[in-house]
Amino acid sequence: MANEGTSTGESSVRREAATRMAEAAAAWLDSLDEVQRRTARGAVPADDASDTERRRWFYTPTDHGGLTVHQQRPAQQQAAMRLVSTGLSRPAYVTAATIMGLENVLDQLEGFVTRFDRERGRDPGQYYLRVFGEPGGTRPWGWRFGGHHVSLNNLVADGELVATTPCFLGADPATSPLLGGATSRPLGRVEDLARDLVRSLGTDLMARALLLPRAPSDFVTANRTVLAEGDQVIPLSGVWRDERFADPVEQAKLQALSDRIDEAAGLTEHDHRTVAYSLAPKGVPAAHLDAEQRGLLQALLGTYLDRAPAGLSPLATYADDAVLDTVHFAWAGSTEPGLPHYYRLQAPRLLLEWDNTQRDANHAHSVWRDPTTDFGLDALAHHRAAHHSA
Structure with a gap:
C-alpha cells in the first residue's frame, strides 16, 4: 500500500x-x-x-x-x-x-x-x-x-x-457445529476457493502446482519481520514473545505440543527446502490458467485483499490480465476436504499463505503480506527523505 x-x-x-x-x-x-x-x-x-x-x-x-x-x-x-x-x-x-x-x-x-x-x-x-x-x-x-x-x-x-x-486471520476450530445443522467456518471461502482451483487443474498443471504430497505444519514464513530466500517453517514453540515460560511444566507442555505437530507433518529436510519461501514464485502462473480458473483465482485473492478498509482493497489491480498473469499458485498436501493442506499465492508485492494442518486439519491460518513494503517501510523511508534530508 x-x-x-x-x-x-x-x-x-x-x-x-x-x-x-x-x-x-x-x-x-x-x-x-x-x-x-x-x-x-x-x-x-x-x-x-x-x-x-x-x-x-x-x-x-x-x-x-x-x-x-x-x-x-x-x-x-x-x-x-x-x-x-x-x-x-x-x-x-x-x-x-x-x-x-x-x-x-x-x-x-x-x-x-x-x-x-x-x-x-x-x-x-x-x-x-x-x-x-x-x-x-x-x-x-x-x-x-x-x-x-x-x-x-x-x-x-x-x-x-x-x-x-502483515494482516493475519486464523480460526481454531476452523469448523464448528451450530444449531439446526449449520456450520461455523469463518475462513471457509479462503479454503474452499483454493481447493476448487487446485482440483480444477489438469495433470500437467497439477504437477507444477503441487510442491509436496504432504503439508507443512504451519505457514512457511511464520511471523518473521523480514522475509528472505530459503525461509522455512518455524516450530510452534518459536512463535512466542518470550523464549521460555517461567513455569517449567507449562514450557514442557508447549514444547511437547510443538514436537507433536512437527512429527505429524512428517517433513524431511528435503521437503522443507522444497516448500521453503523463495523470491522467485513457485507453482503455476495465472497466465497458464483458463478463464474459469482465473475467475476462481480472482475470488480467492479477494478473500485476502478485501480485508482492507472499504475502497482500499488492491483487488482491482488484478483485473488487469497482465498483472493477474504474474500471480503464482502453489499447493502442498491433500486436495481432499478435511485433510492437511497448504497453499501459497505469490507475485510482485504479494504473498498470501494458508495452512489447515493442525488439530486434524481443523485449525486454519491465513496471512496477507507485501514482502517489499510490510509495516510501511517504503513510506517511512520516503517520508524521511522528503522531510528530514539535509
Whole structure:
C-alpha cells in the first residue's frame, strides 16, 4: 500500500481512512488513564532500529504488546474495537470478531484446562492494542492489534493510510457445529476457493502446482519481520514473545505440543527446502490458467485483499490480465476436504499463505503480506527523505 504513484482519488480515500483511524485512536487514548496509556503507547514509527517493537508480530496466544481487553473498562473496550473496525472492511471486521469469540469454543474443546503460563490460556480478553506515535497530522503514526489468530498492522504517513500488512486471520476450530445443522467456518471461502482451483487443474498443471504430497505444519514464513530466500517453517514453540515460560511444566507442555505437530507433518529436510519461501514464485502462473480458473483465482485473492478498509482493497489491480498473469499458485498436501493442506499465492508485492494442518486439519491460518513494503517501510523511508534530508 505504498503512497507513491497513486491517483488523486485513491489518495483521497487513503486520507479519509487515516482520518477515521486518527479520530478513533485519539478517542481511545483519551479514554485511558495515565497508567493504561503508558502501556498503550509506542514509539513514533521510523525506518530504523527505534521501530523494532512495532514490527514484532505474532499469531499465537502470546503477549503481542500493548493494552489488553482485560485491562480496559467496557467503554474503553468499545473505543478500542472502534479503532480496530477502521482498519478492516465490514466482512473482515465480522470475521475478526468471530475469531476472537472462538477462544471460548476452543477452551471448551480442550476441556477448559489450557494455561500457557498464565491464568487462562484460551482467552477472548487477551487481545492487545498499541498506538505508535501521535494520531493525526503529517508525522508517521500507526497501530497494532493482535492476539490468538488475529494480527493487524497499520501505518499512516503524511496523512494517508499507507500500509495494512502483515494482516493475519486464523480460526481454531476452523469448523464448528451450530444449531439446526449449520456450520461455523469463518475462513471457509479462503479454503474452499483454493481447493476448487487446485482440483480444477489438469495433470500437467497439477504437477507444477503441487510442491509436496504432504503439508507443512504451519505457514512457511511464520511471523518473521523480514522475509528472505530459503525461509522455512518455524516450530510452534518459536512463535512466542518470550523464549521460555517461567513455569517449567507449562514450557514442557508447549514444547511437547510443538514436537507433536512437527512429527505429524512428517517433513524431511528435503521437503522443507522444497516448500521453503523463495523470491522467485513457485507453482503455476495465472497466465497458464483458463478463464474459469482465473475467475476462481480472482475470488480467492479477494478473500485476502478485501480485508482492507472499504475502497482500499488492491483487488482491482488484478483485473488487469497482465498483472493477474504474474500471480503464482502453489499447493502442498491433500486436495481432499478435511485433510492437511497448504497453499501459497505469490507475485510482485504479494504473498498470501494458508495452512489447515493442525488439530486434524481443523485449525486454519491465513496471512496477507507485501514482502517489499510490510509495516510501511517504503513510506517511512520516503517520508524521511522528503522531510528530514539535509
